[in-house]
Amino acid sequence: MLIAQTEQSSPVQAINAHRKKSYFCPSCREQVTLKRGSRMVAHFAHRPNSSCQPFSESESQAHLTGKWQLADYFGEGNVELEPYIKTLAQRPDLLLKRDGRKMAVEYQCSPISVGKLQQRSQGYNSYGMEVVWILGENYLQKITSVRHAEKWLQYSYKLGWYIIFWQTHQPCLIIWHHLTVDGAGFLQGWAKTSTGNQSVKRPQSTVKSLKKQLQRQVQMGLHYKIPKWLKMQQFCYEHHSLLQAMPQVCYQFTDAEPLICGSPIIWAALMTVLLMEKPVSSLIRQLDLEKWAAKISTHFEGSQLIQCTTQELVNSWGRQLRRYVDLLEQQGILKAFDEKSWQLVALPR
Template identity: 30%
Template sequence: MYAALNQDKRLTNAVESNFEDKYFCVKCERPVILIKNDNNAFFKHETANHNEENERDIHKKGKELIVDALKILGYQNIESEYYLKTIKQRPDIFINRKTIIEYQCAKINVDKLSSRVESYHALKIPNIWILGGEYLSNKIDRAHLKFISYRKPWGFYLIMLDSEHEQINLFYSIKLFGPFNKIRYKQKSFLIEDIQQLLEFKANLNQSISLEINPYQLDKIRKLKGKKADALKLKFYQSNKQTVEDFLKQKKFGSLKPIYQNHQWKLICGEQPEYLRQPFLRTKKEDN
């Protein structure tokens, strides 16, 4: 189905929907799942694989696997669901009462995520988030970008845990590529018993690619309408006596840090940078 009711009971097209909200079937009002990629967008009914009971089982097994991995690394004082009174939170795993690990299986919006992360930071407790359940995927999409962290050996990265196959998937060297910020990354998998190899892994981050803008992309920019896009095109023409499309012809586009809301072509044409909300990137965006 290509439309569903949102949380406010308003009919919403799948193309205009996001992964943060909940949606319901127009006919039976049962929960539906948003399926969305570069080529298509639609809703489908939840199945037994997506119900709460199954989600709890995935979460429980994942936590057990994380605890096993920590024991392999030599950690002893590992507590589950320890209650932090001052912030009224129960993190999934607390290591030596110094480091928190959260295994995030259910969808969470960026406001709630930021609040949780900031509450841990207020207590000066480092927190690591591992994705699973509804976030588990063999590729990264826009819903994953708010979880991105930075580590020098891996660049911008995020970690997923496939509890069914007892496997950790590292997505690293994450970048935005081309005029429309296509997500590019590398991926490497480790079994739980090989957790030490994950921590010792050092990626080759020096590879760079640049491609010339193509006619289809130029035509897409030419047809793009809207208040902000029109203002950018007009301002660019007034300053350069040249249209955005003519300026971009034969321009080469490389990669950007995965921290920008703006498409790369807009940044090149002078639009003020707007950053994605990413609570795990605590330093200045430009310094990462």
Template identity: 60%
Template sequence: MLVAHTEQEMQIKAADAKREAIYFCPSCREQVILKRGRRTIAHFAHHAHSLCRPFSESETQAHLTGKWQIATYFGTGEVELEPYLKQIAQRPDLLLRRKHHSLAIEYQCSPISAIKLQDRNLGYQKAGLDVVWILGEQYLAKMKRVRQAEKWLRYSKKLGWYLLFWQTDQQQLVVWHHLTLSAMGELQGYVKTSHNGYFAQLKPVSVKVIKQQIQTQVQAGLHYKTPKWLRLQQFCYEHGSLLQDMPLVCYHFNGAEPLNCEAPVLWCFLMVVLLRSQRLGSLVRQLDFEKWAAKISIYFEGAQLIQCSTQQVIDSWGRQLEQFALLMQQHGILKRLDQKAWQLVAIP
């Protein structure tokens, strides 16, 4: 921990503490040890086998360093380090105090389960606090697909789907924003840091390469009778199609919402399979798209977007269906009649 209490109940930072003095944990009131050296950032630690719950997790030097840097980034005058919130028995890394509200900031360097993450969020919610999770730089290399990012993803009108990171070596905040999924299911978007501007995070993959990758996966999955691919093939067969007959338009389904942990091109194809089952010239409504998306949802692992509200997820699905309809329009398959209705003018 970076702060402790003196015998006079005064809070003191480890960087300002004196070795000969006695200090106590702000939570359990146990005496703590001051640790400070040339290669060690100043901090307090409990004695071995301490039962203090809020301060029971050991902290790495990277975590301690990152907390100091983030506090400096937001302005130490507005940030409280490691405040113990007695009513919920939780201790955020930082509490950013604003004029009209306060914000809990958690700097997460180590792995954490989705259940534990939800419990912490619920605790802050009970205390009337919003919480922002900033990930350590070791997470940067892992965030390639939705499965790695799902529990951290947040949405805002300004940033779209986004993730926050802190790099201790550069002492900078890194924002991945307006995140979407490539046709193959990789995260793509933009990066902004506190030191420089914007640049593309991922280079676009050609339709030719996407097609080759999907066809290879289909062939291998069916050859080895992988349950996932057999289920998809059975769905296609029941609706008069085959996985091997995926039309070219599906490979253009790029920039999908991060709602599923599978390649969006497969989701697009199952929607096309249901579209194929309609008669040429028939009316297709927004409600039909919603029913189809619900029908095929059992074939995909949905993302656990636990940092988001139900309404944000509903809105995201609305954007996904609109994107699908727009793709079908651009390829001459659907003709828009009004805001929520189309005519099927070609069979994909």
């Protein structure tokens, strides 16, 4: 930790502490040790076998450095370092004060379970406090798919789906924003930094390469009798189709919402299997699409978007279905009848 207390309970930053004085943990009041040297960030550490819970996790130098840098980035007058919230028995890395609001900022460099992440977030929320998770730069290379990103993804009208990082070696905030999922299940979108740079996070794959990749994946899954693929193939059989024969239009279903940990092309293929059972000129309603999505949901592992509200998830599924319909309209398969219904004018090929 970066801040401890004197015997008189006055807060002291590790960089200003005197080696010959005693300092104590603001949570458990155990005596702590000052650690400061030319090769480490100044900090206080509990002694071995400490029973302190809020300060029990050991912190890397990158974590300590990042906290100092973030405090400087947000502005000293706007930030409180490591405040202990006694009611919750929690301490955010920083408490950001802006426009009369208090926001807990957690700088996460090490792995953390979904359960522990939820517990911390819910604790702050129950206290009427927003929480923002900022990831260490070691996460930049680790997060490539929805599976890696699911517990960190947040949504806003301005940024779409986004994740925030802090880089320590060249201090700057990095925001991956307007994130979507490509046909193979990888994240794509934009990355911008607090220094003003913006770049494409991941270029889109071509339809040709996606088709080749997914056909190979399906072929191998069925050949080796992998349960997931066998179950999907059985679904297709029951609806007079084959997984290997998914219509060409499905390979164009990219830029999907991060709602499943898998390929949105396969999701679109199963939706289209149900669509193809309908005769031409049929009326397809919004309710039909919602029922189909619910029916095929058992074939996909849903992403754990724990940073989102129920309403945000409902809205996300609405956008997903709208994207699917838009694609079918562009291909001349559906024709809008009214806001929530369409006419099937041609079967997908």
